[in-house]
Amino acid sequence: MLRIVNRVLLGFVGLVLVVFGGAVLAVGLGVDPPSWWPYDSPNDVLLSDADRTRWRDSGWWWPTVIAVLAVLVLLALWWLTAVLRRHRLAEVLVDTGDGEGALLRGRALEGVLTGDAAEADGVERAHAHLTGRRNAPEARIRLLLQPHVNPGDALRTLTTEALAHAKDSAGLAELPAEVRLQAAKHGAERVS
Structure with missing residues (x-):
């Protein structure tokens, strides 16, 4: 949004x-x-002299100008922080089962997801990225598939192996994921 x-x-x-x-x-x-x-x-x-000095003597003019400019500055600062904010999840809260909890680095879970997804048959390259909140992470995964791979099979393997493994190992109730699949393009080779 x-x-x-x-x-x-x-x-x-x-x-x-x-x-x-x-x-x-x-x-x-x-x-x-x-x-x-x-x-x-x-x-x-x-701006002519008349335009610049038209409202100068009114008591409401300068407070209104300052208030509007202050709101514009605050909106610009909010926009800047929203744009520059890190969208990567820094840590994931892991349920240890003893009522406490542990923090898992988000990059560590991303690395495991990337490694598990890349090991699947027919996946040439994989990249995982975690977003969301630390107690409800979401995964965004990109897979580059070899030309002969059925995308449905690759998605099923990713869901049942890599995502299930990450969800279970982090003790999460669910790990929603957005997966983008792309087919690798290979150049033609001469066969003699």
């Missing part, structure tokens, strides 16, 4: 900047603007 919001917001901001920047640049280069455009000539200013 955040990825979609990020792309839509970036696209919208970029479109607004390109449209208004391009329009101001076009007027500055001497292109005749439409009648509704606020700038008429290359010598026209973006």
Whole structure:
């Protein structure tokens, strides 16, 4: 969801900047603007003295400007932290059965998942990535399959072996996974 919001917001901001920047640049280069455009000539200013000082004497103006700018800064900081936040799960909470618990490094579980998935018959390459919360991890697995492999068989093997092994060894009730399968492409070879 955040990825979609990020792309839509970036696209919208970029479109607004390109449209208004391009329009101001076009007027500055001497292109005749439409009648509704606020700038008429290359010598026209973006904000006149009257526009800049119009609300200066009103008591509500500066608190409103500061509040709007503060909200914009907070939204920009939230957006930046959301984009830069690590999406990789750092640790997984393992139920030890004694009422306590242990922490397993997320990269260790990713390594085991990757190794088990890569050992399956017909898998040329595998990569696992953990997301979610530490008490409810989710796996994202990419498999590069050899051309002769049936994808259904590869997925069944992954589910019954690698994912089941990881789920059982970490003591998880469930380990939902998103699996992306891709067939390897090999170049043609000359046979004599």
